[in-house]
Amino acid sequence: MIARLVPLLLLTAGLSLGATLTSAAAGDWAYWRGPEGTGVSRETGLIDDWNPGYGDAEAKNLLWTSETGGRATPVIFDGRAYLNTRTEADVRKSDELIDAQQMTLCWDMETGEELWRDVFPVAQTDIPSNRVGWASPTVDAETGNVFVHTVDGLLICYSPDGKRLWEVQMYELLGHISGYGGRTTTPIVDEDRVIVSFIANADYALGAPPPKQRFYAFDVRNGDVLWESTPGGPAEDTIYTNPVVAVIGGVRQLISGNADGGVSSLEARTGKVLWTFQMSKRGLNASPVVGPDGLVYISHGEDNIDTTEGGLGRVQCIDPTLGTDELASGDLTENPKASVWRENGAKAGYTGLLLQDDMLFVVTDVGKLHAYDAQSGERLWAFTLGTVGKGSPVWADGKIYVMENAGRVWILKPSREECEVLSEVVLQADTVSGPDEVTSSPAISDGRILLVGRDRTYCIGAPEKAKVVVDVPPLPMEADVEGPPATLRLVPSLVSLKPGESREFEVRAYNEHGRFLRTVSDAELSVSKPFPGLTIDGRKVTVQGGPNVPADGVITAKLGDLTNTAQVRFYPPLPWKYDFNELSLEGRPAFPAWVGAAGKFQPVEKGDGVSLLMAGGEAAKGKPSFDVWVGPPAMTGYVVQADFMVEGRRRLASVGITNEKYSLISKANRLLLELQSWQAHLRLQANTKFNMEPGEWYTLKLAVEQIPPTDADKDGSAIVRGKVWPRGEEEPADWTLTAEDPHPTVTGSAGIYAYRLADSYIDNFAVLPAE
Numbered sequence: 001m002i003a004r005l006v007p008l009l010l011l012t013a014g015l016s017l018g019a020t021l022t023s024a025a026a027g028d029w030a031y032w033r034g035p036e037g038t039g040v041s042r043e044t045g046l047i048d049d050w051n052p053g054y055g056d057a058e059a060k061n062l063l064w065t066s067e068t069g070g071r072a073t074p075v076i077f078d079g080r081a082y083l084n085t086r087t088e089a090d091v092r093k094s095d096e097l098i099d100a101q102q103m104t105l106c107w108d109m110e111t112g113e114e115l116w117r118d119v120f121p122v123a124q125t126d127i128p129s130n131r132v133g134w135a136s137p138t139v140d141a142e143t144g145n146v147f148v149h150t151v152d153g154l155l156i157c158y159s160p161d162g163k164r165l166w167e168v169q170m171y172e173l174l175g176h177i178s179g180y181g182g183r184t185t186t187p188i189v190d191e192d193r194v195i196v197s198f199i200a201n202a203d204y205a206l207g208a209p210p211p212k213q214r215f216y217a218f219d220v221r222n223g224d225v226l227w228e229s230t231p232g233g234p235a236e237d238t239i240y241t242n243p244v245v246a247v248i249g250g251v252r253q254l255i256s257g258n259a260d261g262g263v264s265s266l267e268a269r270t271g272k273v274l275w276t277f278q279m280s281k282r283g284l285n286a287s288p289v290v291g292p293d294g295l296v297y298i299s300h301g302e303d304n305i306d307t308t309e310g311g312l313g314r315v316q317c318i319d320p321t322l323g324t325d326e327l328a329s330g331d332l333t334e335n336p337k338a339s340v341w342r343e344n345g346a347k348a349g350y351t352g353l354l355l356q357d358d359m360l361f362v363v364t365d366v367g368k369l370h371a372y373d374a375q376s377g378e379r380l381w382a383f384t385l386g387t388v389g390k391g392s393p394v395w396a397d398g399k400i401y402v403m404e405n406a407g408r409v410w411i412l413k414p415s416r417e418e419c420e421v422l423s424e425v426v427l428q429a430d431t432v433s434g435p436d437e438v439t440s441s442p443a444i445s446d447g448r449i450l451l452v453g454r455d456r457t458y459c460i461g462a463p464e465k466a467k468v469v470v471d472v473p474p475l476p477m478e479a480d481v482e483g484p485p486a487t488l489r490l491v492p493s494l495v496s497l498k499p500g501e502s503r504e505f506e507v508r509a510y511n512e513h514g515r516f517l518r519t520v521s522d523a524e525l526s527v528s529k530p531f532p533g534l535t536i537d538g539r540k541v542t543v544q545g546g547p548n549v550p551a552d553g554v555i556t557a558k559l560g561d562l563t564n565t566a567q568v569r570f571y572p573p574l575p576w577k578y579d580f581n582e583l584s585l586e587g588r589p590a591f592p593a594w595v596g597a598a599g600k601f602q603p604v605e606k607g608d609g610v611s612l613l614m615a616g617g618e619a620a621k622g623k624p625s626f627d628v629w630v631g632p633p634a635m636t637g638y639v640v641q642a643d644f645m646v647e648g649r650r651r652l653a654s655v656g657i658t659n660e661k662y663s664l665i666s667k668a669n670r671l672l673l674e675l676q677s678w679q680a681h682l683r684l685q686a687n688t689k690f691n692m693e694p695g696e697w698y699t700l701k702l703a704v705e706q707i708p709p710t711d712a713d714k715d716g717s718a719i720v721r722g723k724v725w726p727r728g729e730e731e732p733a734d735w736t737l738t739a740e741d742p743h744p745t746v747t748g749s750a751g752i753y754a755y756r757l758a759d760s761y762i763d764n765f766a767v768l769p770a771e
Contacts, residue, residue, distance in 0.1 A: 131182025257284030301349020
């Protein structure tokens, strides 16, 4: 393991010797695209063929297998392999559904022994079981800590031994939107930051209209938000493009596809947008690769923005220096010097690109491996892998290891003239007859190659292969640390406080190339968006007293003409009660500290007061369904209550409330009242017939009682109770529905849910202490 060459204390201020740092030792595969983020391993002496030993066949170069598989590429670090995946319980079987969950898994790479697993529920997402575990884990080379981004918006930091060190529930905290079919991006670690992107419904304080792709940098030590960045336009699609860190023109940058159909580059230490390049009318899912000369390669599989010639898709080579030694800035789309070459009609929308020996390798959606001259874009040859290309190719020892969706595992020996087949193996499924499904890519470490199929994992390699030490070259040199400040960052950029709590802030200054200069002591901090009780003294922000419902404020740091802001969210003790009568009927309403509320509600006069209209049908903006979060994600032990009314005839809205990730929903179209968790499969479900008459108000109430774990029951349980009654009538003593979850979600924000087939209304929303 190679430690960082700068003390952690300095790295927390953003200082880096960018030209001397590597992400991991050469024998490790800490990121899904390997030690250099390029899909290249510099190891030699790897196997040319293998046999899994199905039936009467004799196994060859098979070191171990595991009956656990998945979708994601595994990562390998310090002799351990990590995988983000689902549990073995079958959601199609009624007696197993309640046990269907997600997990992070760790194997010993030498023996295949399972060292630990962390199993936890899937919640608040419509992503189905077979798509759970989409993103790959990532390892921090300094500490060996492991980062996992789950399909339901959790970012978890584990110790190498599986202890949870910290977590961020990004759905409730940051407005993370569940990706279509499971699309989830893989975190990347760069210096002191773990960076994650996702489509987000921002809140009003952050000022970005939803939905857009947002990048968040978290402190690897504690999960504090260091910066956030929104480099592109409105999201055209959900995405799973993964970034790469590169130094181009002396600037350390994070380069990624974007949900707006373009490529974005950010300063790696500040999130400042450097340059963009638009390509597609849909979001990009393929992941870029950067050459040693600073050329950026990426592809997509949808409509091109500027032509229909050649058909769908494009492979693109971009020069962000425009042929100079300096990095360009801004939108480079129309600059002819930015596009070195392109091939239209190469429908390659899923995989990461591979660059080696001045050849670019691209797997297309229809299962072909294309080889290009990296400088000219001339297509050298095409090789048929199968019918669907989802796995990214990996280069090692002069060979390409690549897997195709229908279970084919190829070992190929490419040249500029041809592609020679060394080995072809078809992985067999366990759960159905025929081939296994493969969406992952190989991971290579110390002569061993890890292959993950849907149903099983294989470790292959020479049985007596000795470990090798291979030097990984550093990134190119960055520009000097000199010059005046050009960018400020107020850290952390988001804090949550209770009455009487304080938080110290730090102001960091960076030069025009994104290099850290110093922690600024003479910057002026002020409250630019106040709320009652929010005060600042030097670098310390405190809330004394405060309002009786959640609030948010903004702190601004100023140094000369430079400014940067941070958000403060305030959460007083319960109860929180909203009747909405103070809201103006004109303009866009603000809902302080509510997450995901932008554009969802419009105050209207209804009856003898003001209610919130949740416009449905053609008037609904964005997805017809939404969740809005009120309160911090760590909440537990409370009750949620609200009044709802639906309108319409043949099409009626579904409306409900959420407590600790459990929802109570009136499904008016189906004449049902339902308790549920994980809406894709209704892992926990209880329902009863209930007619929510259009034009009539009803009160919904939801409570969750957590039963602590014991020696006999390591998970504990949750008793979930919901009731409904006509508004204005006496609350019934009995609960309408009760369900027990043996695998509980133990925390979560209060929430509002709507599926807007038609107009609906909410009033008198309250979060109350547990009874």
